[in-house]
Amino acid sequence: MSETAAQDVVARATEVARDVARSHAESVDRDARFPIEAVEAMRESGLLGAIVPREWGGSGARLPELAAAVRIMATECASSALVLAMHLIEAFNLVRHGDSDALRDITSRVGQGTMLLANANSEVGGGGDVSRSKSFLGGDSSPWTWEKECLAISYGVYADAILSMARRSETAPDTDMVYVLVEKADYDLQPTSEWDTLGLRGTCSRGYHVRAQVRDELIFPVPFSTVANDGAGQMRQLILSAVWVGLAEAALDRAHAFVRASARKAIGTVPPGALRVSELAGDVQACRSLLETAANRLDSLRDAGSLENGVMTIQLRNLKVTTSKLAAKVATGSLEVVGIMGMKRDGPFSVERIVRDAHGGLVMVSNDRFLHDNAQFLLVAKEI
Ligand SMILES: Cc1cc2nc3c(=O)[nH]c(=O)nc-3n(C[C@H](O)[C@H](O)[C@H](O)COP(=O)(O)OP(=O)(O)OC[C@H]3O[C@@H](n4cnc5c(N)ncnc54)[C@H](O)[C@@H]3O)c2cc1C
Incomplete structure (x- = not known):
């Protein structure tokens, strides 16, 4: 995929997130309803088919670009981002392991954006x-x-x-x-x-x-063991982590805007929340870097062939555990910075939906389950 085409996937996601997902996020959350508008926009913009190689009708997007697309979507609407992420996991499985005429026919339909998995x-x-x-x-x-x-x-x-x-x-x-x-x-x-x-x-x-x-x-x-061990598990940890990173970014954005507004009201002073924002910014930076590194490494392994790599599996479980914990921490920390305006459901500094959504990351799938799996593996692994 050319650099322009890769940027195009991120640009398309940014457009859908800002122009569509943002304005419906509140009603999607309040009414616990499917984000139909954002998903239709993803369908029309080709995002649902982005992971499918060009030869089968998609855009052949790379994992770093797809992770960025999901992360950006999550900054506006975590539910829309999760729908995109979960669909991408299944599309990835189909591309990687669906090697039969009938499954390739479905792969092409996914590439054309006509199917949600x-x-x-x-x-x-x-x-x-x-x-x-x-x-x-x-x-x-x-x-x-x-x-x-x-x-x-x-x-x-x-x-x-x-x-x-x-x-x-x-x-x-x-x-x-x-x-x-x-x-x-x-x-x-x-x-x-x-x-x-x-x-x-x-x-x-x-x-x-x-x-x-x-x-x-x-x-x-x-x-199924091949699907799970050679791709599905790895892609799941990576792309769901993009949602948790996006949520952390969204929370930090609001806390940052709040301290900047406070600073403008009292020129020459440093608002007390600024110190906490600078600390949270380090957490978000770490999350984003972990995500980008994992996406690039997984992409290289994908190019090389097998994804069954013990150390990478451990690292991806850690990515999920770390990003979901940090998302909850950054969301709560941002709430503390903003105060009562953050608890309100409306207004530019509200983080209440982000705080609630971020806690979903802890149980999807349970962090303890992953830590136990890693603990077992570490006993026999020669390196971490
Ligand atoms: C928003 C959301 C969307 C979802 N969408 C889907 C979907 O589309 N399709 C789908 O199939 N599933 C979906 N799930 C389910 C998800 O994939 C997990 O299966 C589910 O969250 C696990 O449920 P649980 O917490 O009850 O179970 P468990 O994973 O069993 O965890 C329950 C508790 O037991 C502990 N525990 C259990 N076993 C172990 C162990 N071996 N080691 C350590 N601790 C353990 C955990 O720490 C936790 O405290 C979704 C979940 C969420 C939150």
């Missing part, structure tokens, strides 16, 4: 553990029947297709799984829970009982 991996009872599933492909032949009790499917009813893992058959061990894609016409979603949450309300991540028909040609040609 959702994910239904988390299962009731399993939380963030995606290494096993109770659900399985049933029946005697394709199309297979598939049912799953899903803990959360973000924007499930708005998606054009859902991707998820299932056991190969009823008798297969719970870790012997395939990755499947089901198109809207082939599934039915029965809601099993509401989505009335502290933050990230526009993702509409309700629980569903899924009933679907799975066609042989839409089963990935590699096992």
Whole structure:
């Protein structure tokens, strides 16, 4: 991808974020509604197809540009940014592992921006553990029947297709799984829970009982373990971290604007909050650098072939843990700088939505789960 085209992805994201996502963010949050306007604008601007290589109809964007696009979207509306991020994870999986005629046909449709992809991996009872599933492909032949009790499917009813893992058959061990894609016409979603949450309300991540028909040609040609270990996990940590970094930037922007306004009112003085802003600015700078470094490294590994790299896996889990914690810290710190004007839902210095959204990063997926996974790995790793 040429430099101009790369900048174009970031420019398109900036335009959608500032011209569309910004003005609807408040109602998306208040009404816990899908950010339809921003997602339509992403579709029209080609952002939904940006990750797909040019030969399959997309723009062939690189990971650093995509991470920047998601980060910028999150500065205006974290729910819109998460929709883009979660769609990009599935598009990435499709490009990387969807090597069959039928899946390549879907890849081209994603490249043209005509499809929004959702994910239904988390299962009731399993939380963030995606290494096993109770659900399985049933029946005697394709199309297979598939049912799953899903803990959360973000924007499930708005998606054009859902991707998820299932056991190969009823008798297969719970870790012997395939990755499947089901198109809207082939599934039915029965809601099993509401989505009335502290933050990230526009993702509409309700629980569903899924009933679907799975066609042989839409089963990935590699096992789910390959999809998960060679790309899906790495891309998830990277691109979701971009949301947490964007939220930290948005909070800091408001705190910064507040101390600048205070300084203008008392020329020659340094407002007390300025010291805290300068400290938070260091946190945001660290977050942004971590994100950029990880995006560039993952891109290089992607070019070189396999993404199954233990040290990189640890670093990406750390990226998620660090950026989500810092986002919550920067959001709360900015609230302390701004004070009561930050708690109000309106006004230029409000950070209340950012504080709530930033706390979502801590549980999506639980930081402790990642730290435990890393702790296990570190015992046998020779380097960190
Ligand atoms: C905004 C949002 C959108 C989401 N969208 C989707 C979606 O589109 N598709 C989807 O499939 N899922 C989605 N999820 C679910 C998400 O991916 C996780 O599966 C979910 O947040 C985990 O739920 P949990 O916290 O109940 O479970 P757990 O991960 O089980 O965590 C619960 C608690 O148990 C602890 N714990 C459990 N197991 C361990 C362990 N092994 N080591 C250490 N601690 C452990 C955790 O620290 C935590 O305190 C979404 C979640 C959020 C918040």
